[in-house]
Amino acid sequence: xxxxxxxxxxxxxxxxxxxxxxxxxxxxxxxxxxxxxxxxxxxxxxxxxxxxxxxxxxxxxxxxxxxxxxxxxxxxxxxxxxxxxxxxxxxxxxxxxxxxxxxxxxxx
Amino acid sequence: xxxxxxxxxxxxxxxxxxxxxxxxxxxxxxxxxxxxxxxxxxxxxxxxxxxxxxxxxxxxxxxxxxxxxxxxxxxxxxxxxxxxxxxxxxxxxxxxxxxxxxxxxxxxxxxxxxxx
Numbered sequence: 696x697x698x699x700x701x702x703x704x705x706x707x708x709x710x711x712x713x714x715x716x717x718x719x720x721x722x723x724x725x726x727x728x729x730x731x732x733x734x735x736x737x738x739x740x741x742x743x744x745x746x747x748x749x750x751x752x753x754x755x756x757x758x759x760x761x762x763x764x765x766x767x768x769x770x771x772x773x774x775x776x777x778x779x780x781x782x783x784x785x786x787x788x789x790x791x792x793x794x795x796x797x798x799x800x801x802x803x
Numbered sequence: 804x805x806x807x808x809x810x811x812x813x814x815x816x817x818x819x820x821x822x823x824x825x826x827x828x829x830x831x832x833x834x835x836x837x838x839x840x841x842x843x844x845x846x847x848x849x850x851x852x853x854x855x856x857x858x859x860x861x862x863x864x865x866x867x868x869x870x871x872x873x874x875x876x877x878x879x880x881x882x883x884x885x886x887x888x889x890x891x892x893x894x895x896x897x898x899x900x901x902x903x904x905x906x907x908x909x910x911x912x913x914x915x916x917x918x919x
Contacts, residue, residue: 699845727905738894738910739846746905782845784908789834789900790859791908793845 696721699785701794709802712773716797718783719765727786728759730768732779733796739782742768773801805829809895809911817919821883824914827876828897834858836908837870837880838894846894852878853900882916890918 701718708714720728728745743750745757745766756769766785770777778801783794808827816822828835834853838846849868851858855875863870867886872878882889892915896908 727907729907736915738913741907741909744905744907789853789898790848790851791836791896791898793847795843795845 698792699783699794701783701797705798705800707800708773713771715769716781717765717767718794720785722787725785725787728766729784731782731784733782734779775801777801807895807897807909807911809914811914813915815917816885818887819884823879823881824893826878826895829909832897833900834898835878836896840892840894885918887918
Protein backbone atom coordinates (compact mmCIF):
# COMPACT_ATOMS: atom_id res chain seq x y z
CA UNK A 696 0.00 0.00 0.00
CA UNK A 697 1.30 3.44 -0.91
CA UNK A 698 2.09 5.88 1.88
CA UNK A 699 0.00 8.62 0.27
CA UNK A 700 -2.76 8.18 -2.28
CA UNK A 701 -4.52 10.75 -4.42
CA UNK A 702 -7.03 10.67 -7.23
CA UNK A 703 -4.96 11.63 -10.30
CA UNK A 704 -7.93 13.39 -11.96
CA UNK A 705 -8.02 15.41 -14.07
CA UNK A 706 -10.68 17.54 -12.50
CA UNK A 707 -12.10 19.79 -15.22
CA UNK A 708 -14.08 22.68 -13.74
CA UNK A 709 -15.38 26.03 -15.01
CA UNK A 710 -14.08 29.30 -13.65
CA UNK A 711 -15.81 30.24 -10.42
CA UNK A 712 -16.53 26.65 -9.40
CA UNK A 713 -15.68 25.12 -6.06
CA UNK A 714 -13.54 21.99 -6.21
CA UNK A 715 -12.24 19.66 -3.51
CA UNK A 716 -9.45 17.08 -3.46
CA UNK A 717 -8.87 14.38 -0.91
CA UNK A 718 -5.71 12.53 -0.05
CA UNK A 719 -5.35 9.47 2.20
CA UNK A 720 -2.26 8.42 4.12
CA UNK A 721 -1.36 5.06 5.60
CA UNK A 722 0.80 5.88 8.61
CA UNK A 723 -1.28 6.97 11.59
CA UNK A 724 1.85 8.35 13.27
CA UNK A 725 2.37 10.95 10.52
CA UNK A 726 3.12 14.30 12.02
CA UNK A 727 2.82 17.12 9.49
CA UNK A 728 0.80 17.61 6.35
CA UNK A 729 1.12 19.90 3.38
CA UNK A 730 -0.37 20.74 0.02
CA UNK A 731 2.04 21.66 -2.76
CA UNK A 732 1.20 23.04 -6.15
CA UNK A 733 3.20 22.02 -9.21
CA UNK A 734 2.86 23.77 -12.55
CA UNK A 735 3.82 21.99 -15.74
CA UNK A 736 7.61 21.65 -16.01
CA UNK A 737 8.15 23.52 -12.75
CA UNK A 738 9.20 22.51 -9.25
CA UNK A 739 6.65 21.86 -6.47
CA UNK A 740 5.84 24.95 -4.44
CA UNK A 741 4.32 24.99 -0.98
CA UNK A 742 0.67 26.00 -1.14
CA UNK A 743 -0.21 25.58 2.50
CA UNK A 744 0.45 23.54 5.59
CA UNK A 745 -2.48 21.62 7.03
CA UNK A 746 -3.18 22.08 10.72
CA UNK A 747 -5.22 19.85 12.98
CA UNK A 748 -7.90 22.48 13.43
CA UNK A 749 -8.12 23.17 9.71
CA UNK A 750 -6.91 26.35 8.12
CA UNK A 751 -7.83 28.79 5.42
CA UNK A 752 -5.78 31.00 3.15
CA UNK A 753 -7.93 33.15 0.92
CA UNK A 754 -9.86 30.88 -1.43
CA UNK A 755 -8.08 27.77 -0.16
CA UNK A 756 -9.17 25.69 2.83
CA UNK A 757 -7.30 22.66 4.12
CA UNK A 758 -8.67 20.08 6.55
CA UNK A 759 -7.11 17.17 8.40
CA UNK A 760 -9.04 14.15 9.61
CA UNK A 761 -6.69 12.03 11.72
CA UNK A 762 -9.33 9.44 12.60
CA UNK A 763 -9.91 8.60 8.95
CA UNK A 764 -6.37 9.46 7.88
CA UNK A 765 -7.11 11.89 5.14
CA UNK A 766 -6.52 15.51 4.29
CA UNK A 767 -8.51 17.67 1.95
CA UNK A 768 -8.08 20.83 -0.06
CA UNK A 769 -11.02 23.01 -1.05
CA UNK A 770 -10.65 25.71 -3.67
CA UNK A 771 -13.46 28.25 -3.94
CA UNK A 772 -14.12 30.57 -6.87
CA UNK A 773 -11.62 28.76 -9.11
CA UNK A 774 -9.42 30.89 -11.35
CA UNK A 775 -7.77 29.92 -14.61
CA UNK A 776 -4.45 30.37 -12.83
CA UNK A 777 -5.37 27.59 -10.38
CA UNK A 778 -4.80 25.05 -13.16
CA UNK A 779 -1.94 22.88 -11.91
CA UNK A 780 -1.18 19.57 -10.22
CA UNK A 781 -1.79 19.52 -6.47
CA UNK A 782 0.52 17.26 -4.48
CA UNK A 783 -0.40 15.95 -1.06
CA UNK A 784 2.63 15.58 1.23
CA UNK A 785 2.83 13.81 4.56
CA UNK A 786 5.80 14.14 6.92
CA UNK A 787 6.89 11.52 9.41
CA UNK A 788 10.13 11.91 11.35
CA UNK A 789 11.52 14.35 8.82
CA UNK A 790 10.74 12.10 5.86
CA UNK A 791 8.33 13.50 3.32
CA UNK A 792 5.98 11.22 1.38
CA UNK A 793 4.38 12.51 -1.78
CA UNK A 794 1.19 11.56 -3.50
CA UNK A 795 1.30 11.33 -7.27
CA UNK A 796 -0.76 14.50 -7.56
CA UNK A 797 -4.24 15.55 -8.65
CA UNK A 798 -4.47 17.50 -11.88
CA UNK A 799 -6.86 20.45 -11.99
CA UNK A 800 -7.93 22.16 -15.20
CA UNK A 801 -9.96 25.33 -14.77
CA UNK A 802 -11.69 26.32 -18.00
CA UNK A 803 -13.18 29.67 -19.08
CA UNK B 804 15.91 34.74 1.54
CA UNK B 805 17.69 32.94 -1.26
CA UNK B 806 16.01 29.72 -2.34
CA UNK B 807 17.44 26.33 -3.14
CA UNK B 808 19.90 26.63 -6.01
CA UNK B 809 20.42 23.84 -8.52
CA UNK B 810 22.51 23.48 -11.63
CA UNK B 811 22.44 22.76 -14.46
CA UNK B 812 18.80 23.39 -15.46
CA UNK B 813 18.97 21.01 -18.39
CA UNK B 814 21.30 18.21 -19.40
CA UNK B 815 21.28 15.93 -22.41
CA UNK B 816 23.66 12.98 -22.51
CA UNK B 817 23.94 9.64 -24.23
CA UNK B 818 23.35 6.40 -22.37
CA UNK B 819 26.36 5.03 -20.57
CA UNK B 820 27.79 8.54 -20.07
CA UNK B 821 28.09 10.11 -16.64
CA UNK B 822 26.45 13.26 -15.29
CA UNK B 823 26.56 15.31 -12.10
CA UNK B 824 24.10 17.70 -10.52
CA UNK B 825 24.76 20.32 -7.88
CA UNK B 826 22.52 21.72 -5.15
CA UNK B 827 22.95 24.48 -2.60
CA UNK B 828 20.19 24.47 0.03
CA UNK B 829 18.64 27.38 1.85
CA UNK B 830 21.07 28.76 4.41
CA UNK B 831 20.61 27.12 7.79
CA UNK B 832 18.66 24.14 6.49
CA UNK B 833 20.15 21.00 7.98
CA UNK B 834 18.27 18.49 5.86
CA UNK B 835 18.80 18.09 2.13
CA UNK B 836 16.88 15.78 -0.18
CA UNK B 837 17.37 14.56 -3.73
CA UNK B 838 14.27 13.43 -5.60
CA UNK B 839 13.67 11.89 -8.99
CA UNK B 840 10.43 12.89 -10.68
CA UNK B 841 9.24 11.06 -13.75
CA UNK B 842 6.53 12.70 -15.84
CA UNK B 843 3.08 12.13 -14.38
CA UNK B 844 4.36 10.91 -11.01
CA UNK B 845 5.09 12.47 -7.67
CA UNK B 846 8.70 13.01 -6.59
CA UNK B 847 10.49 9.85 -5.45
CA UNK B 848 13.11 10.24 -2.73
CA UNK B 849 16.59 9.12 -3.75
CA UNK B 850 18.61 10.21 -0.74
CA UNK B 851 18.21 12.32 2.38
CA UNK B 852 21.03 13.99 4.29
CA UNK B 853 20.97 15.41 7.79
CA UNK B 854 23.96 17.76 7.84
CA UNK B 855 26.66 15.62 6.19
CA UNK B 856 25.25 12.25 7.22
CA UNK B 857 22.97 10.02 5.16
CA UNK B 858 19.56 9.46 6.78
CA UNK B 859 17.90 7.43 4.02
CA UNK B 860 19.27 6.12 0.74
CA UNK B 861 17.10 3.03 0.49
CA UNK B 862 15.75 3.96 -2.95
CA UNK B 863 19.04 5.11 -4.43
CA UNK B 864 20.26 2.73 -7.19
CA UNK B 865 23.70 2.47 -5.68
CA UNK B 866 25.21 0.60 -8.59
CA UNK B 867 25.00 3.77 -10.66
CA UNK B 868 23.94 6.67 -8.44
CA UNK B 869 26.03 8.36 -5.76
CA UNK B 870 25.62 11.50 -3.71
CA UNK B 871 27.65 13.41 -1.21
CA UNK B 872 27.33 16.38 1.08
CA UNK B 873 30.83 16.59 2.45
CA UNK B 874 30.68 19.81 4.44
CA UNK B 875 27.02 19.61 5.35
CA UNK B 876 26.04 22.42 2.99
CA UNK B 877 25.95 21.88 -0.77
CA UNK B 878 25.57 18.49 -2.37
CA UNK B 879 26.26 16.69 -5.62
CA UNK B 880 24.37 13.79 -7.17
CA UNK B 881 26.11 11.68 -9.81
CA UNK B 882 24.90 9.06 -12.24
CA UNK B 883 27.45 6.76 -13.84
CA UNK B 884 26.67 5.14 -16.23
CA UNK B 885 23.34 6.63 -17.23
CA UNK B 886 20.49 4.49 -18.56
CA UNK B 887 17.51 5.50 -20.67
CA UNK B 888 15.17 5.10 -17.69
CA UNK B 889 17.09 7.80 -15.81
CA UNK B 890 15.45 10.47 -17.96
CA UNK B 891 13.59 12.55 -15.40
CA UNK B 892 13.68 15.77 -13.44
CA UNK B 893 16.05 15.69 -10.48
CA UNK B 894 14.83 17.90 -7.69
CA UNK B 895 16.78 19.07 -4.70
CA UNK B 896 14.92 20.21 -1.61
CA UNK B 897 15.88 21.37 1.85
CA UNK B 898 14.13 21.75 5.16
CA UNK B 899 15.01 23.18 8.52
CA UNK B 900 15.16 19.64 9.80
CA UNK B 901 13.02 19.40 12.90
CA UNK B 902 10.57 16.57 12.57
CA UNK B 903 6.95 17.11 13.38
CA UNK B 904 7.15 20.86 13.73
CA UNK B 905 5.39 21.59 10.49
CA UNK B 906 8.54 22.74 8.73
CA UNK B 907 7.97 22.17 5.00
CA UNK B 908 10.45 21.40 2.26
CA UNK B 909 11.52 23.98 -0.26
CA UNK B 910 12.50 22.92 -3.75
CA UNK B 911 15.01 24.09 -6.29
CA UNK B 912 14.09 24.53 -9.95
CA UNK B 913 15.29 21.03 -10.75
CA UNK B 914 17.54 19.59 -13.44
CA UNK B 915 15.80 18.10 -16.45
CA UNK B 916 17.87 15.14 -17.66
CA UNK B 917 17.37 13.57 -21.05
CA UNK B 918 19.18 10.37 -21.98
CA UNK B 919 19.56 9.66 -25.70
